[in-house]
Amino acid sequence: xxxxxxxxxxxxxxxxxxxxxxxxxxxxxxxxxxxxxxxxxxxxxxxxxxxxxxxxxxxxxxxxxxxxxxxxxxxxxxxxxxxxxxxxxxxxxxxxxxxxxxxxxxxxxxxxxxxxxxxxxxxxxxxxxxxxxxxxxxxxxxxxxxxxxxxxxxxxxxxxxxxxxxxxxxxxxxxxxxxxxxxxxxxxxxxxx
Amino acid sequence: xxxxxxxxxxxxxxxxxxxxxxxxxxxxxxxxxxxxxxxxxxxxxxxxxxxxxxxxxxxxxxxxxxxxxxxxxxxxxxxxxxxxxxxxxxxxxxxxxxxxxxxxxxxxxxxxxxxxxxxxxxxxxxxxxxxxxxxxxxxxxxxxxxxxxxxxxxxxxxxxxxxxxxxxxxxxxxxxxxxxxxxxxxxxxxxxx
DNA sequence: CTCGCAATCTAGTCACTGACAAGTTCCTTG
DNA sequence: CAAGGAACTTGTCAGTGACTAGATTGCGAG
Numbered sequence: 504x505x506x507x508x509x510x511x512x513x514x515x516x517x518x519x520x521x522x523x524x525x526x527x528x529x530x531x532x533x534x535x536x537x538x539x540x541x542x543x544x545x546x547x548x549x550x551x552x553x554x555x556x557x558x559x560x561x562x563x564x565x566x567x568x569x570x571x572x573x574x575x576x577x578x579x580x581x582x583x584x585x586x587x588x589x590x591x592x593x594x595x596x597x598x599x600x601x602x603x604x605x606x607x608x609x610x611x612x613x614x615x616x617x618x619x620x621x622x623x624x625x626x627x628x629x630x631x632x633x634x635x636x637x638x639x640x641x642x643x644x645x646x647x648x649x650x651x652x653x654x655x656x657x658x659x660x661x662x663x664x665x666x667x668x669x670x671x672x673x674x675x676x677x678x679x680x681x682x683x684x685x686x687x688x689x690x691x692x693x694x695x696x
Numbered sequence: 697x698x699x700x701x702x703x704x705x706x707x708x709x710x711x712x713x714x715x716x717x718x719x720x721x722x723x724x725x726x727x728x729x730x731x732x733x734x735x736x737x738x739x740x741x742x743x744x745x746x747x748x749x750x751x752x753x754x755x756x757x758x759x760x761x762x763x764x765x766x767x768x769x770x771x772x773x774x775x776x777x778x779x780x781x782x783x784x785x786x787x788x789x790x791x792x793x794x795x796x797x798x799x800x801x802x803x804x805x806x807x808x809x810x811x812x813x814x815x816x817x818x819x820x821x822x823x824x825x826x827x828x829x830x831x832x833x834x835x836x837x838x839x840x841x842x843x844x845x846x847x848x849x850x851x852x853x854x855x856x857x858x859x860x861x862x863x864x865x866x867x868x869x870x871x872x873x874x875x876x877x878x879x880x881x882x883x884x885x886x887x888x889x
Numbered sequence: 890c891t892c893g894c895a896a897t898c899t900a901g902t903c904a905c906t907g908a909c910a911a912g913t914t915c916c917t918t919g
Numbered sequence: 920c921a922a923g924g925a926a927c928t929t930g931t932c933a934g935t936g937a938c939t940a941g942a943t944t945g946c947g948a949g
Contacts (some may be wrong), residue, residue, distance in 0.1 A: 549899045611863045614726045656884040663856025670804040691849040
């Protein structure tokens with residue numbers, strides 16, 4: 504505590520600061536151009552300080568991904584409770600990907616982090632559960648392989664639309680209003696499931 | 697020509713060799729760990745030789761992406777002509793993503809290459825056209841926004857499934873047979889469109 | 890109260906990378 | 920056969936991730 508005059512040797516909350524800076528940097532330039540040394544500079548510490556909080560670059564991105572999965576789980580649960588509509592959970596998924604691009608782009612690129620990290624696995628599990636729980640809202644989701652496949656289909660279409668949107672791959676005619684573009688597309692699957 | 701004894705100064709087909717090596721390296725380790733110098737070593741040339749054929753790293757990846765879009769267009773056209781079934785075009789899309797992972801992972805990450813490159817744009821356009829032409833197979837694809845949205849939905853679900861599969865994000869129960877896993881999921885959308 | 894010790898951070902270094910500059914070799918074209 | 924350009928090499932620079940050793944700090948045991 505007491506971060507007063509000059510630079511205290513102990514930063515106080517370096518881990519948090521580095522994570523925030525990482526998300527900021529990722530938003531600006533993407534994972535490829537992320538540099539630990541740059542983050543250290545932004546935080547005003549030496550270039551080797553981050554090592555203590557995250558072992559290496561992959562460790563840093565593991566923390567980013569973990570936080571991302573937690574945020575995603577929160578967002579999906581909130582959407583489910585707010586609307587009770589699977590379609591709106593899908594929209595929330597797409598919304599999350601675009602609003603939290605920095606997190607999203609790391610989360611689904613396991614070669615960037617340590618995919619076996621326990622905390623990460625737990626967060627990922629939680630996000631998956633909150634997605635699947637939305638499927639209970641589907642009518643007649645009772646037996647057989649149908650619900651599982653419907654879940655995969657729902658996840659796929661939301662994930663695919665979000666990824667294509669982020670990659671700038673969609674044609675211009677889709678416009679710039681994310682939800683207006685996504686909702687009718689998702690509805691094509693969700694209303695027939 | 698006449699690449700006979702020793703090392704000729706002019707390699708003969710360095711551009712092609714570098715591209716092949718790049719795809720190989722991408723398959724092994726992904727775009728993040730791709731190194732121009734490593735490719736040069738693999739090809740047995742100096743570390744600066746690649747610059748002459750591709751201006752910089754992004755230039756190399758532009759060429760990879762261009763080739764990828766061409767291959768994808770070929771695959772989609774072939775599937776359409778072979779089966780005349782939109783569902784099978786979707787399966788071919790997923791198949792391509794997994795079989796040509798190296799290409800696929802570059803193609804939809806425009807921050808890695810020069811997205812305004814004319815040849816790239818042309819190849820991308822061709823791939824998009826071959827996808828859209830498959831939509832003509834849909835019954836009643838005549839008026840309004842429906843066909844466009846159905847196209848986006850089809851693209852999204854195939855792209856999403858492929859991406860999730862590649863990222864290892866899908867639960868284990870999906871199994872290891874790609875088409876067996878993908879087909880029933882895609883069918884959920886394609887048969888109702 | 891104080892003292893040891895672990896957590897935190899700094900400083901220095903190494904191999905590697907992408908980009909650039911300048912020079913060398915080879916081939917083609919006039 | 921000369922000239923000029925394309926293909927390639929050598930040398931160099933700043934930036935990076937990882938590693939090591941050491942300095943500083945604050946906390947808890949006694």
